[in-house]
Amino acid sequence: MHTTYTYPSLIAFAFAALCSASAVQAAERADTQPVSAEDFVEEASAKGIAEIEVGKLALEKATSQEVKDFAQTMIDDHTQANQKLGTLATQKELAVSDDAELINQAKAMVLKMRGEASFDKAYMNNQVMAHQQTIALFERASQSKDNEIAAFAKETLPKLKHHLQMAEEINGNLPEQ
Structure with missing residues (x-):
């Protein structure tokens, strides 16, 4: 039996594999390595940028008003958090990301490829996963020896x-695709 894969399905498969590997790596880091101030600022700012960019995409493509409202909240809240983080990074002479990290760029690409009918579910699935990973990062940072980084993470x-x-x-209220 020969199975034919389309380009979008291969991209989606690669994306799922990347997400799984990223989640495993994040879990391993959470158990074994504290996050440095430098790594936290870079990773947290990249995740914030990704949230903003994917949120803008959701404002354009989502069909559910509830999803659009959520996307606007993500844009507003993550813009504010990145501004605070940027101020903290400047005080500490640390670099913030100027672009979303590669995995989040891949997520955005996959979301762009999704059809209008399934975009809302794809976006909300992405948001659940992204926030689980971000929470794990911030929990590690809340234990930082750098008091200002720990305070920002806890806040x-x-x-x-x-x-x-x-x-x-x-996500639970949206129909399965």
């Missing part, structure tokens, strides 16, 4: 956990 965690709760609820 931001409740909002991130609320985002995850919102994403899970919206």
Whole structure:
């Protein structure tokens, strides 16, 4: 039996494999390695940029008003958090990311390839996963020896956990594709 794969299905498969590998690596890091201030600032700012960019895409492509409202909240909240993080990074002479990390760029690409009918579910699935990973990063950073980084992470965690709760609820209300 010969199976034919389309380009979009291969991209989706590669994306799923990347996400799985990324989640495993993040879990291993969470158990074994504290995050440095430099790594935290770079990774957190990249994740924030990705949230903003994918949120803008969701404003254009989502069909559900609830999903669009969530996307606008992501844009607003992550813009504000990145501004605070940028100020903190400047004070500490640390570099922030100027572009979303590669995996989040891949997620955005896959979301762009999805048809209008399944975009909402794809976006919300992405948001659940992205917020789980971001929460793990911020929890590690909350244990940082750098008091300002730890304070920023602790201050931001409740909002991130609320985002995850919102994403899970919206995702659960959307029809399976």
